Amino acid sequence: MAEKKNNAPAAKKKPTAADLKAAAAQLEEKETGVKKNTAILRVIAFVLWALAAVAMYLPQIGDTNWPFGAVRMLFMNATVECIVDLIVAGVLCVVAARLWVKANHIHPTKLHNPVLQFIWNQLGVLMAGVIFAPLAIILIQKNEKIDPKLKKIVAAVLAVVFLAAAAGSADYHPTTQDAVDQVLEQTEDFGIHSDSTVYVTKYGYKHHYYEDCQALKNSNTVQAVTLQEAVEGHHSDVCSFCATRAAKDAGVTESVEEALQPAA
Numbered sequence: 001m002a003e004k005k006n007n008a009p010a011a012k013k014k015p016t017a018a019d020l021k022a023a024a025a026q027l028e029e030k031e032t033g034v035k036k037n038t039a040i041l042r043v044i045a046f047v048l049w050a051l052a053a054v055a056m057y058l059p060q061i062g063d064t065n066w067p068f069g070a071v072r073m074l075f076m077n078a079t080v081e082c083i084v085d086l087i088v089a090g091v092l093c094v095v096a097a098r099l100w101v102k103a104n105h106i107h108p109t110k111l112h113n114p115v116l117q118f119i120w121n122q123l124g125v126l127m128a129g130v131i132f133a134p135l136a137i138i139l140i141q142k143n144e145k146i147d148p149k150l151k152k153i154v155a156a157v158l159a160v161v162f163l164a165a166a167a168g169s170a171d172y173h174p175t176t177q178d179a180v181d182q183v184l185e186q187t188e189d190f191g192i193h194s195d196s197t198v199y200v201t202k203y204g205y206k207h208h209y210y211e212d213c214q215a216l217k218n219s220n221t222v223q224a225v226t227l228q229e230a231v232e233g234h235h236s237d238v239c240s241f242c243a244t245r246a247a248k249d250a251g252v253t254e255s256v257e258e259a260l261q262p263a264a
């Protein structure tokens with residue numbers, strides 16, 4: 001009989017650390033009744049993407065010649081302003097994308113279509129493409145108004161900024177609500193309750209389920225509070241190490257090492 005058990009059909013795909021972290025966050029929401037506001041993160045992300053577009057394409061407004069609008073600066077042969085605008089746009093793209101990813105790691109996409117899931121999770125990379133592509137098209141076209149030397153410099157900077165922005169915007173541990181639901185199905189509860197004791201530090205913004213968590217080793221400001229107090233304070237994020245370990249203790253995964261492996 002025991003042998004037969006070993007030949008049981010392979011378990012479903014192992015949850016990734018990102019799946020487990022989102023599952024822990026959602027369990028906490030249920031337990032504490034405090035909803036994590038991810039909508040605001042998404043709104044700020046779109047505002048920052050809009051500002052990146054402004055840094056790239058702000059037209060002349062009235063008589064005021066703002067130093068923003070990389071394309072306008074290019075046509076004015078203002079090399080330094082053009083390059084600075086490109087870098088500002090790149091930084092805004094990355095910050096926007098990180099906020100988008102942070103929201104996704106708490107409330108992942110509910111879409112079931114793998115293509116749409118990919119678009120949702122890697123929206124930051126796509127937005128960087130949308131924001132930088134028009135300048136690339138302008139640079140490819142023949143245009144006598146732009147100094148050829150400046151054109152080459154701007155093309156090189158654009159390539160570097162775009163690649164850096166894309167790399168900084170990608171979600172390397174994407175998750176979906178389907179994957180999170182699978183975790184939640186496997187265990188009703190990680191043993192997380194609103195009055196559970198968790199550990200926070202004075203300067204950290206995460207809370208920990210385990211006092212001996214490796215992330216707490218070097219802190220001398222560890223304090224025990226209830227989960228409710230932690231999430232209502234400024235410690236609303238759960239530590240990845242602790243979320244994974246709690247999942248392991250609840251029997252969701254066989255080993256922490258396996259759980260921390262990104263999905264194949």
Ligand SMILES: [Zn+2]
Nearest residue numbers: 208213239242
């Ligand atoms: Zn921890």
